[in-house]
Amino acid sequence: MQNKPLKILVADDEDGIRVSLACILEMEGHEVLTSTDGHEAIEQVKQHIFDIAFLDLRMPGKDGLEVFAEIKKVSPRTIVILTTAFAINDLIRDALKNGVYACIEKPYEIDEILDIIKKIT
Amino acid sequence: MTAAGKITEVKNGRICIIDPDDTLFQSINGALKSMGYETTSAKTGLEGLERIRHSFYELIIVAAAMPDMNVAEFLRNMREVQHDVNIPSSFVIITGNDERREGSREALKMGAGDYITKPFVIERVIDTVEYTFKLIRSEKIRQGYSKELAATQDTVKTLRDELTRSQQLTSTARLVSYMGHTLRNPLTTVKNVAYIFNRMTRKELVDQKLFFAFTALLSTGVEAANSVLTDLLGFADHITLPVTSAIDLSQLIDDACTDVPETKTIKILKHIDAQCKEVLVDREKMKTVFINLINHMLLPANKAAQLTFHAVKTATLLHISISDNGTGVDATDLVNIFEPRFDTATKGVGLELPLARGIVELHNGNIQAESTMGKGSKFVITLPV
Known part of the structure; x- marks a missing residue:
């Protein structure tokens, strides 16, 4: 374990992505909690202080941008990274201006994710 | 400060005459002034360059032989002075005794416009000046046009790109x-x-x-x-081209309802114009449209559900509408109702409404959705007859 363990939230309605990304981050030594939709993610954010939150842009309930807005209120120090299968549009550009740390297009390289985490810590 | 910064409007143009011998200047100055040109003179190449550095002259009449440099050297130095691409370069006319001497040939190759052999008659110089300024003016007009042309080409390109984009976004x-x-x-x-x-x-x-x-x-x-x-x-x-035949619209709607089992418990109302006994559509494709639309009608849970079909045929158009008495769809959802969407429940892409629209469009028609919250929704199909 080279890095300081972080508390990370992974919110994605795709089981495969959520479970596999959580597993990879745990392999890196981090503590990971997951949520399958936007509402659940907001609940998690209210109960835990996360260092990083990976939010899928399109989720049932509340989307990633709505969850980001909530995180900004509850826990402004949490670093938010959006993931999306869709092209990055103006909405996301605005989110980046408003404090989203990065927006990553799927399918992403895991190393890209791990590099971002290294940069943050 | 560049010379360009000092260009001021002179009625006909500015001329700089560079000649160690003052006779030329003296003899033509009066005539040029009376024709509306502003003139200035210099006796050496360096003095001439100094003038050019501080002011812009459309025309420079320069003697081939000067005490400090020959005309080719002068032209090279002048280029240095006028190196800014935003400054138009001056027209140059050389005066001298022999076109082959004092770097004149080289200067002509470098772009000097004309060579007037001494001794000359004043009229020859005046004519050349006038001719040169005609050239300058037409060059200015040409540049104006080419700027305009470039702007037009840009506009055309932008429009073409937009068109391509909108075609791609079908x-x-x-x-x-x-x-x-x-x-x-x-x-x-x-x-x-x-x-x-x-x-x-x-x-x-x-x-x-x-x-x-x-x-x-x-x-x-x-x-x-x-x-x-x-x-x-x-x-x-x-999404293939429709194969049309004369179809009884009322019958087609009945068939579509039969294929949606849920309609058994729904009250179906039909107001089909008698003219619609025979409409030209692709039977199977249109049936798919009705089935897909029926599947997307929002039926009320708290009262008796009802679907109403209306059809009217005019000389040119066939209007068909399907309405429900359900909860309605809010305006933001209505805008994208015919767009494909990912259905998180079925893990499939919701394609029924995009397909309905696609088929109607293949019949050269169009389809629209209307809705009022609390009152119900309506799909309206318009087809050419």
């Missing part, structure tokens, strides 16, 4: 783009799991019971991708 293209993006989710799973398998030993995977969990995720991902592709291929099957 419903089918939007659908393909949507499907393509949807495939990225299962691909991400596959990539992530491959990463895990590469970094964990088989023993670790088995001990932690991860191996089977991940292979299950992989096959779910592959199934999801396959389901998207199946939807896409199914869509492609339907």
Whole structure:
């Protein structure tokens, strides 16, 4: 374990992505909690202080941008990274201006994710 | 400060005469002034360059032989002075005894416009000056036009790009783009799991019971991708040119309702114009449209559900509407109602309404959705007769 363990939230309605990304981050030594939709993610954010939150842009309930807005209120120090299968549009550009740390297009390289985490810590 | 900064409007133009012998200047100055030109003189090359550095002259009449430099050297130095691309270069006329001497040939090659051999008659110089300024003016006009032309070409290019974009964004293209993006989710799973398998030993995977969990995720991902592709291929099957025949619209609507079992418990009202006994449509495709629309009507849970079909045929158009007495759809959802959307419940792409629109468009018609919250929704199809 080279890095300081972080508390990370992974919110994605795709089981495969959520479970596999959580597993990879745990392999890196981090503590990971997951949520399958936007509402659940907001609940998690209210109960835990996360260092990083990976939010899928399109989720049932509340989307990633709505969850980001909530995180900004509850826990402004949490670093938010959006993931999306869709092209990055103006909405996301605005989110980046408003404090989203990065927006990553799927399918992403895991190393890209791990590099971002290294940069943050 | 560049010379360009000092250009002021002179009625006909500015001329600089550079000649060690003052006679030329004295003899033509009066005539040029009376013709509206502003003139200045210099006795050496350096003095001439100094003038050019501080002011812009459309025309420079320079003697081939000067005490400090020959005319070719002068031209090279002048280029240095006028190196700014924003400054137009001056026209140069050389005066001298022999075109072959004092670098004149080189100067002419470098772009000097004319050579007037001494001794000359004043009229010859005046004519040359006038001719040169005509050239300068037409050059200015040409440059104006070419700027305008470039601007027009830019506009045409922008319009063409916009047109291409809007053509590309037809419903089918939007659908393909949507499907393509949807495939990225299962691909991400596959990539992530491959990463895990590469970094964990088989023993670790088995001990932690991860191996089977991940292979299950992989096959779910592959199934999801396959389901998207199946939807896409199914869509492609339907999006073919319609084969039309005379159809009894009322009968077609009945057939469509029969294919939707839920309609058995719904009150169906039909107001079909007698003219609609024979309408020219592709029977199977239009039936698909009705089935898909019926499936998307929002039926009320708290009162008796009701679907109403209206059809009117005029000389040129066939109007068909289907309305419900359901909860209605809010305006934001209504805007995108015919766009493909990912259905998180069925893990499939909602293609029924995009397909309905696609088929109606293939009949050269159009389809619209209207809705009032609390009152109900309505699909309106317009087809050419």
